[in-house]
Amino acid sequence: MKNSFGLLILVLLFSFSTAQAKPKAHVTKQLVGQAYYLKRCSHCHGEGNRGGNLYSTREWKKIFSAHGADLIELHDGEEGTQKVMKYLKSKDFKKESAKMLKFIQEFAYDSDTIPTCN
Numbered sequence: 001m002k003n004s005f006g007l008l009i010l011v012l013l014f015s016f017s018t019a020q021a022k023p024k025a026h027v028t029k030q031l032v033g034q035a036y037y038l039k040r041c042s043h044c045h046g047e048g049n050r051g052g053n054l055y056s057t058r059e060w061k062k063i064f065s066a067h068g069a070d071l072i073e074l075h076d077g078e079e080g081t082q083k084v085m086k087y088l089k090s091k092d093f094k095k096e097s098a099k100m101l102k103f104i105q106e107f108a109y110d111s112d113t114i115p116t117c118n
């Protein structure tokens with residue numbers, strides 16, 4: 001009797017806490033790409049959930065292709081972008097861009113993991 005009462009409390013607590021839980025935020029597996037993005041882009045573009053869904057997965061691929069030619073063009077002449085321009089033309093970008101692209105593609109509007117819909 002005492003035991004089953006304890007169990008009932010547990011079940012009640014459990015269902016209460018899951019009902020209260022917030023929708024789970026998308027958790028990326030692209031941790032390396034995420035780290036690059038956070039370091040290089042997020043201070044201007046937010047944490048990835050804003051902005052990423054401007055483009056489709058394929059469009060992002062194009063934007064990151066040709067050594068970031070599109071990215072360079074997009075930032076050229078904008079205020080405060082000298083540093084990111086320098087980065088986009090650097091060896092570091094060549095090294096980091098593939099993983100960064102994978103991370104950003106998770107947030108593309110045609111991705112099945114769009115975190116902004118919950």
Ligand code: HEC
Nearest residue numbers: 040041042043044045054063071074075078079080081084
């Ligand atoms: C110094 C701030 C800054 C940093 C750092 C920065 N950007 Fe930008 N970015 C801008 C500005 C300013 C624009 C042009 C205005 C706009 O479209 O918001 C822009 C535009 C863009 C666009 C075009 C957006 C559109 O509306 O079509 C893309 C894509 C983009 N940035 C990606 C990146 C990526 C990827 C990185 C990291 C490698 C990055 N940016 C780093 C400031 C920054």
